[in-house]
Amino acid sequence: MDRIDEPARPLGAKRAALQLRRKRPAVTGVRGKVQALRAAEVTLTSQDERVAFTLRPTALGLLVERTQRQPMGTRLIQVMVFADQEVFDRWCEVEPLRFGDALLYSKLRREGHAALAPTQ
Secondary structure, eight states: OOGGGSOOOOOOHHHHHHHHHHHSOOOOSHHHHHHHHHHHOEEEEOTTSSEEEEEEEOSSSEEEEEEEEOTTSOEEEEEEEESSHHHHHHHHHHOTHHHHOHHHHHHHHHHHHHHHSOOO
């Protein structure tokens, strides 16, 4: 019988403790809140990766971070906060991306509307 076919050896004390710690729920407090915010964050990127949008719900409204990369390595980052869906829709109407990448534009609007929708 080969060694690979033998039953697995029991875990050592340190390894067993590590696996138990990993199974416990996430830590509450500042670290847990940061992890929850990261989970609610959505990043949308164009296929050529020149334009990226990060949407993050906040207490003030929807925070949208628009990152545009130029071919020569420069980067333009714009950060906006939208208090309601009406203001977000007005901004979307003048966003030049709607002509360049319609699929990314529709995802941006859909995710923005979902983030701004009132929770019931």
